[in-house]
Amino acid sequence: MTGADSFPPDAAHAGLRRYHAARWDELTVMELGQPGRRGVLIPPAEPAIAASAADAAALIPERARRARPPALPELSEWEVLRHYLRLSQQTLGMMGVSLFGTCTMKYNPAVSASVSRLPQVREMHPLQHPDTMQGLLEIVCRLDLALRELSGMDRFVFQPGGGADAAYTHACITRAYHAARGELGQRDEIITTIQAHPCNSATSAAAGFKVITLPLEENGYPSLRALQAALSDRTAALMVNNPDDMGIYNPEITRWVDAVHEAGGLCFYDHANFNGVMGKVRAAELGFDACMFMLHKTFGAPKAGGGPAVGAYGCTERLVPYLPGPLVVEQDGAFTLTEPADGIGRVREYLGNLPQVLIAYAWVRAMGAEGIEEASDLSVLASNYMDAQLVQIRGVTRSHPQLTGPRMEMVRYSLETLTRETGVTAVDVQNRMTDFGIDAFWLSHEPWLVPEPFTPEAGEMWSREDIDEWIGVLWHVCQEAYETPEVVRSAPHCQVTRRVVGTGLDDPLGWATTWRAYQRKQQEHPAVPAAAPGTS
Amino acid sequence: MGHPYMANSAPGLAEEMLAQTGYASVDELFAQVPPEHRMKRPLELPERLGSEAALRRHLTELVGRNTSCEDALSFLGAGTYRHHVPAICDEIAGRHEWLTSVWGTPASDQGRFQAWFEYSSQLGELLDLEFVGLPVYSWGCAAGHALRMAARITGRSKVLVPRVLDPERRAVIGNYCASAQQSRQIEIETVGFGPDGRLDIADLRARLSADVAAVYVENPNYFGLIEDQVADVVAAAAAVGAEVIAGVDPLSLGVLAPPGELGAGLAVGTVQTLGVHMNGGGGTGGFIASRDEERYAREYPTLQVSICDTTEPGQRGYGIPLFAQTSYGAREEGNDWTGNSVYLWAIASAAYMAAMGPAGFAEIGTAILQRGQYAADRLAAVPGLAVRFGPGFFREFVVDFAAAGKPLAQVDAELRARGIFGGADLSRAFPELGPCALYCVTETHTQADIDRLADALTEVIR
Numbered sequence: 001m002t003g004a005d006s007f008p009p010d011a012a013h014a015g016l017r018r019y020h021a022a023r024w025d026e027l028t029v030m031e032l033g034q035p036g037r038r039g040v041l042i043p044p045a046e047p048a049i050a051a052s053a054a055d056a057a058a059l060i061p062e063r064a065r066r067a068r069p070p071a072l073p074e075l076s077e078w079e080v081l082r083h084y085l086r087l088s089q090q091t092l093g094m095m096g097v098s099l100f101g102t103c104t105m106k107y108n109p110a111v112s113a114s115v116s117r118l119p120q121v122r123e124m125h126p127l128q129h130p131d132t133m134q135g136l137l138e139i140v141c142r143l144d145l146a147l148r149e150l151s152g153m154d155r156f157v158f159q160p161g162g163g164a165d166a167a168y169t170h171a172c173i174t175r176a177y178h179a180a181r182g183e184l185g186q187r188d189e190i191i192t193t194i195q196a197h198p199c200n201s202a203t204s205a206a207a208g209f210k211v212i213t214l215p216l217e218e219n220g221y222p223s224l225r226a227l228q229a230a231l232s233d234r235t236a237a238l239m240v241n242n243p244d245d246m247g248i249y250n251p252e253i254t255r256w257v258d259a260v261h262e263a264g265g266l267c268f269y270d271h272a273n274f275n276g277v278m279g280k281v282r283a284a285e286l287g288f289d290a291c292m293f294m295l296h297k298t299f300g301a302p303k304a305g306g307g308p309a310v311g312a313y314g315c316t317e318r319l320v321p322y323l324p325g326p327l328v329v330e331q332d333g334a335f336t337l338t339e340p341a342d343g344i345g346r347v348r349e350y351l352g353n354l355p356q357v358l359i360a361y362a363w364v365r366a367m368g369a370e371g372i373e374e375a376s377d378l379s380v381l382a383s384n385y386m387d388a389q390l391v392q393i394r395g396v397t398r399s400h401p402q403l404t405g406p407r408m409e410m411v412r413y414s415l416e417t418l419t420r421e422t423g424v425t426a427v428d429v430q431n432r433m434t435d436f437g438i439d440a441f442w443l444s445h446e447p448w449l450v451p452e453p454f455t456p457e458a459g460e461m462w463s464r465e466d467i468d469e470w471i472g473v474l475w476h477v478c479q480e481a482y483e484t485p486e487v488v489r490s491a492p493h494c495q496v497t498r499r500v501v502g503t504g505l506d507d508p509l510g511w512a513t514t515w516r517a518y519q520r521k522q523q524e525h526p527a528v529p530a531a532a533p534g535t536s
Numbered sequence: 537m538g539h540p541y542m543a544n545s546a547p548g549l550a551e552e553m554l555a556q557t558g559y560a561s562v563d564e565l566f567a568q569v570p571p572e573h574r575m576k577r578p579l580e581l582p583e584r585l586g587s588e589a590a591l592r593r594h595l596t597e598l599v600g601r602n603t604s605c606e607d608a609l610s611f612l613g614a615g616t617y618r619h620h621v622p623a624i625c626d627e628i629a630g631r632h633e634w635l636t637s638v639w640g641t642p643a644s645d646q647g648r649f650q651a652w653f654e655y656s657s658q659l660g661e662l663l664d665l666e667f668v669g670l671p672v673y674s675w676g677c678a679a680g681h682a683l684r685m686a687a688r689i690t691g692r693s694k695v696l697v698p699r700v701l702d703p704e705r706r707a708v709i710g711n712y713c714a715s716a717q718q719s720r721q722i723e724i725e726t727v728g729f730g731p732d733g734r735l736d737i738a739d740l741r742a743r744l745s746a747d748v749a750a751v752y753v754e755n756p757n758y759f760g761l762i763e764d765q766v767a768d769v770v771a772a773a774a775a776v777g778a779e780v781i782a783g784v785d786p787l788s789l790g791v792l793a794p795p796g797e798l799g800a801g802l803a804v805g806t807v808q809t810l811g812v813h814m815n816g817g818g819g820t821g822g823f824i825a826s827r828d829e830e831r832y833a834r835e836y837p838t839l840q841v842s843i844c845d846t847t848e849p850g851q852r853g854y855g856i857p858l859f860a861q862t863s864y865g866a867r868e869e870g871n872d873w874t875g876n877s878v879y880l881w882a883i884a885s886a887a888y889m890a891a892m893g894p895a896g897f898a899e900i901g902t903a904i905l906q907r908g909q910y911a912a913d914r915l916a917a918v919p920g921l922a923v924r925f926g927p928g929f930f931r932e933f934v935v936d937f938a939a940a941g942k943p944l945a946q947v948d949a950e951l952r953a954r955g956i957f958g959g960a961d962l963s964r965a966f967p968e969l970g971p972c973a974l975y976c977v978t979e980t981h982t983q984a985d986i987d988r989l990a991d992a993l994t995e996v997i998r
Contacts, residue, residue, distance in 0.1 A: 021644065026647075026650070028650065028653065028654055028657065029654045029657075029658070029886070029890045030654065030657050030658070033893075036895075037893070038893065038895060038896065039622070039624075039890060039891030039892065039893060039896070040622045040891045040892060040896055041896075041899075042896060042899040042900045042903050042979055043903065043979055043982070044903070045902075045903060045906045045907065045910075045983075046982065046983040048910070048983055049906050049907055049910040049983050049986075050906065052906075052909065052910050052913060053905065053906040053909035053910055056791070056901075056902040056905045056906050057791075059905045059906075059908075059909055059927060059928065059929075060762055060791060060792065060905070060928070060930075061762055061764035061928050062764070063764040063765075063767065063793070064755070064762045064763065064764040064766070064792055064793050065791065065792070065793060066789065066790065066791055066792055066793050066794065066797075067793070067797070069790070069894035069895075069897075069898060070658075070661040070662045070664075070789065070790070070794070070894050070897065071661050071894070072658055072661050072662070072889060072890070072892070072893050072894050072897070073658075073890055073893060074893040074894065074895070075890055075891070075893065077622075077624060077891065080624055080887055080890045080891045081624045081627065081628065081887075083890070084624075084628040084631075084651060084883070084886070084887050084890075085628070085631070086647070087647035087648070087650055087651045088628070088631040088633045088634060088647055089633070089647065090646050090647030090650070091633040091634055091637075091640070091644075091645045091646070091647035091648045092633070092637075092640050092644040092645055093631075093632065093633030093634055093636065093637040093640065093645060093648070094632075094633070094636050094637035094638075095632070095633060098637060098638070100638050100639065103638045105637075105638070106541075107541045108635070108636050109541065109588075111588045111591055111592050111595075112591075112595065113630075113635075114592075115592065115595040115596060115599060117626070117630075118596070118599055119604045119606040119607070120599040120600060120602040120603075120604045120607075121599055121602070121604075121815065121816065122604075122813040122814070122815055123604040123605045123606040123607075123618065123813065123814065124602055124604050124605065124814060124815065124816035125605050125610055125612040125616055125618065125814050125816070125817075125957070126616050126814070126816055126817030127612050127614055127616070127960050128603075128605075128610075128612065128816075128957060129948070129949075129952060129957070131952070132602065132603040132608070132952070132957070133602055133603075133816065134601040134602065135598045135599045135600060135601035135602040136599070136602055136816050138598055138601070139598055139599075142582075146581055146582070149579060149580055149581055150579065150581075161673035161674070161677070161820075161876070161877065161878065162673070162875045162876035162877065163875055163876065164863070164873050164874065164875025164876070165673060165875065167873075168873065171716075172711050172714070174716075175714065175716050178716075184716065185717075185718060187716075188716045188717050198863050198864055198867040198868075198870075198873075199863060199873055199875050201863075201867045201868040202863030202867055202868050202870055202872070202873035202874075203863075203873045204868065205868035205869075206684075206712075206872045206873050207714070207715065207716055208714070208715025208716035208717045208720045208721070209716045209717075210717075211867075211868040213867075213868075236716065243568070248568070249568035249569050251568065251569070251570045251573075253573070254572075254573065277569065279575060279578070279579045280566060280569060280574055280575060281569060281573050281574065281575060282575055285573075285575065286573060294876075296876065300541070302635045302636050302880075303636070303637065303638040303876070304634065304635050304636075304879060304880035305634045305637060305638060305639065305645075305648055305879050305880060305883075306638070306639070306670070306876050306877055306878075306879030306880075307673075307876040307877045307878045307879055307880065308818060308821070308877075308878045308880060308881065309875075309876035309877075344711060345707035345708070345710055345711060346676065346704055346707035346708045346711065347677075347708065347711055348673045348674045348676065348677055348708060348820065349615060349616075349674045349675070349676050349702075349704040349705060349708060349817065349820055350616075350704065350816070350817025350818075350820060351816065351817055351818075352817070352818065353815070353818035353820075354815055354816040354817065354818040355815050355816075355818050356818065357818075358595070358599070362591060362595055363541075364581060364582075365582060365584065365585045365591055365594065366541065366584070366585060366586070366588075366591050367539070367541070367584065368581060368582075368583060368584025368585075368586070369578060369579035369580065369581040369584075370584065371539055371541075371542070371584060372579060372581070373578075373579060374539070374542065374545060375541075375542060377550070377562045378542055378544050378545065378550065380562070380565045380566065381544075381550055381553055381554060381557070381562055381565060382544065382553065384557045384559065384565050385553040385554075385556050385557055387557075388556050388557050388558065389556075405567055405568065406557070406559060406564065406565040406566075406567055406568070407568075408566075408568065430641060431641055431643065431644075434640065434641060434643065434644035439637065439640055439644065440639065440640045440641045440644055440645075445864070446864065446865055446866070446867065460541070460542045460544065460545075461541060461542060461543065462543065462544075463543030463544060464543070464544055464549060464552075464553060466543070490847070492641075492643050492644065495641075495643040495644050495646070496643060496644070496646035496647065497642075497643050497646050497846045497848070497851055497852075497853045498643065498846040498847045498848040498851060498853075499641075499643055499846060499847045500641075500642040500643060500844060500845075500846050500853040500854065500855045501844060501845040501846060501847060501853070501855075502844065502855045502856075504844065504845070505842055505844055505855050505856070505857035505858070505859075506857060506858055506860065508828075508829075508830050508833065510842075510844070510857075511833070511840075511842045511857035511858065512842050512843050513653070513656050513660075513666075513667050513668055513669070513828075513840045513841060513842050513857065514653075514656050514657045514659075514660035514661075514665075514666050514667065514668055514828075515653075515654075515657035515660070515661075516657070516660055516661065516666055517660070517666040517667065517828045518843050520666070
């Protein structure tokens with residue numbers, strides 16, 4: 001593709017990167033290989049073992065034996081490696097610029113990753129005697145102390161496997177707390193806001209609570225009056241984010257906390273958006289009973305496309321007895337494990353994703369207090385730097401345009417004007433931006449309060465040049481929307497595949513989550529999903 | 537001096553960027569945060585280890601205080617297992633493109649979606665089930681979700697779980713079944729075990745009734761014993777309209793009958809054994825799978841990946857079916873909840889299953905059976921020790937220390953002094969067994985390792 005006349009138009013004339021994704025037309029692994037090929041061999045039994053248990057099948061009761069081998073592919077080692085390397089190359093995966101809002105894209109330092117791969121981390125069994133795990137337990141303890149300092153809380157646990165799991169932990173602890181006070185049956189409502197992450201309401205419901213969701217007022221957050229109207233002797237807890245994903249900080253939050261406490265409820269601070277307020281506010285000083293930090297977002301651990309992650313759950317003294325066990329305690333420089341007195345048991349097996357705990361601890365040490373405060377400053381600065389330019393792009397508006405002051409570390413924008421004037425949607429723009437090597441932006445959690453939303457978060461890792469490139473691509477794509485809207489609507493053009501068509505995915509005939517389901521449905525209903533390997 | 541993790545910390549840049557914002561100071565950008573909310577003093581954290589050299593030294597010094605299962609000879613299992621992780625699994629899971637990032641579109645991150653689909657596809661082959669979700673946090677979490685799915689499917693609120701169950705997993709299930717409202721509680725009843733250590737099917741039958749939503753049965757069970765009655769459990773549950781959820785380790789399914797073939801509608805289990813290191817418990821991950829029927833599919837809390845069309849005729853893409861029923865799509869109206877999970881392990885597991893193939897799974901199953909039998913024979917011959925519950929186990933077996941002449945904790949301490957981690961102590965979770973431990977033997981153990989254990993135990997118990 002060269003020249004401005006080609007379709008899609010060449011990026012070069014706009015001064016943009018001429019990116020194209022790797023495209024290997026790679027078949028699924030289920031279609032590769034030949035009978036008898038091996039990717040890995042198993043150590044054979046030594047003669048004495050083979051002699052003592054010659055007939056292995058006889059060691060399995062007849063009814064419990066597998067009759068037919070699984071229809072797995074048979075590949076050589078290199079074929080397996082190459083296949084997945086190709087798939088990794090077919091993943092843009094932050095090789096471009098990812099300003100994926102709410103997720104706080106960060107550099108994952110190579111040094112902590114390399115240490116987390118040492119046998120003294122990797123080859124540790126969770127049930128080892130604490131004497132043999134002193135290093136890991138000390139790291140847990142040290143990160144706990146650092147998070148206490150950042151939040152004012154009295155104790156952290158790392159068992160929850162993500163932010164949502166930490167929210168679930170809070171819902172379980174809320175149950176235990178009220179049960180201990182003989183109020184469980186009575187306190188069955190958790191209050192949240194429509195701008196809080198869906199996990200807060202979903203985990204509350206999963207723990208058996210009724211959910212009350214407060215709407216936003218014109219100023220971008222729910223009114224104290226609405227909260228007060230929702231409070232009663234049935235209130236079990238409040239679960240909120242602050243600032244929210246629109247970059248709006250609720251200045252009345254301490255009055256909220258007071259009101260909830262007065263009604264007898266607990267207050268949980270979902271610190272998903274901590275990156276903008278590190279060293280600025282402390283959850284316990286605002287009155288919260290508990291909070292959650294995501295080590296895979298704010299603290300430099302990898303996101304890995306959806307975990308392994310850690311939702312570090314911290315609470316004040318009065319909730320410590322209800323924490324899930326085991327807890328790491330230090331005594332005279334030695335670390336042991338204990339179970340909390342009235343603990344909720346487990347929300348997940350074991351102490352948590354310890355490599356991520358190590359990586360987060362390493363991040364805290366590499367940053368230091370001064371670096372952590374600077375990271376907040378830089379991320380809020382970068383967001384406002386972007387904002388000054390984004391609002392000048394034709395078709396882009398900021399949520400709550402009447403709020404003219406600075407926002408926090410991210411801002412929600414709308415492409416409603418663009419959509420109205422060109423028919424090009426936020427999803428179209430997202431897809432088209434990937435044609436320039438820009439990772440997909442985040443739209444918004446459900447429900448979309450802002451039409452055609454997108455939510456960039458610049459963070460502290462990306463350079464000004466990266467941010468400028470991102471803005472330049474958005475500017476260019478919005479320009480295209482007005483001039484050649486079909487280019488944007490039909491994007492992506494330079495990606496691994498064309499745009500995925502989701503229709504049929506909620507139809508039992510259309511979905512196929514495994515190769516065998518796909519093959520069966522192809523046979524039964526040949527017309528349903530696509531057939532041939534990805535070519536173009 | 538610029539910080540290596542922050543490009544805009546280079547001198548002068550922040551000032552230049554600030555000038556573009558129209559604000560006079562960075563502090564003005566925080567105008568939304570009332571002064572009384574602001575922290576009153578600087579953060580007090582341990583001193584910065586600014587150089588990578590200093591940081592690495594500190595970290596390696598800390599982890600150097602651990603003794604790993606590579607340093608010692610370990611016979612710990614009980615829910616987390618040390619199997620050989622092929623080097624290509626680490627190579628693949630360590631790729632920056634999927635390690636560092638979060639999400640792209642199905643077109644821009646096609647490779648990740650395809651790898652996830654291949655995880656589900658291969659796991660489905662092992663399980664003999666056609667619908668597989670993306671992984672959840674752990675086996676316990678998978679079991680908890682599956683029990684809740686069954687309660688929704690049947691509209692019933694009682695579940696039966698085996699007494700022989702990992703206490704960690706059982707504790708997770710306990711939380712998942714509890715509710716703030718009595719009316720939404722899922723009642724858990726425990727099914728005992730027989731003299732052979734296996735599920736007491738008579739007890740199960742006595743507890744089965746038309747108010748039971750699901751029976752949860754594991755194979756092999758927590759004691760390592762192979763259940764040959766799963767088909768009977770399925771038949772008994774079907775007679776009262778209850779679902780059967782089979783708990784399995786896919787690694788065993790090269791030699792053990794898969795849950796689909798045995799008639800279970802739902803299956804859960806671990807993915808840690810499929811190419812993931814133990815990571816001190818941080819390798820934990822679980823799966824939920826089922827028959828590809830709407831009644832199951834529409835109750836999944838997870839995301840899943842499906843083959844689908846793209847806008848180019850004949851091109852294959854990958855999309856996310858049934859998104860609207862997740863908490864992402866429906867908040868508190870969705871099925872339970874979902875969020876970040878252990879999706880990287882899905883990719884490691886996909887590579888593992890592809891490397892193993894049908895022969896690899898058959899051979900590893902055989903190797904584990906043979907080594908386990910050899911180890912059980914050796915330990916049974918140690919004076920003062922007995923192997924409980926007889927033959928027919930996979931990877932783990934119960935060793936009875938009642939006649940050992942010293943407390944189990946002391947035996948373990950003396951083994952540790954010899955560089956050996958003995959099996960998991962069962963006496964707290966299963967006091968009815970007396971002083972027993974669960975010994976785990978995998979393909980990573982050589983005959984010499986097993987002989988060394990037997991010799992050490994002989995010495996310690998003497």
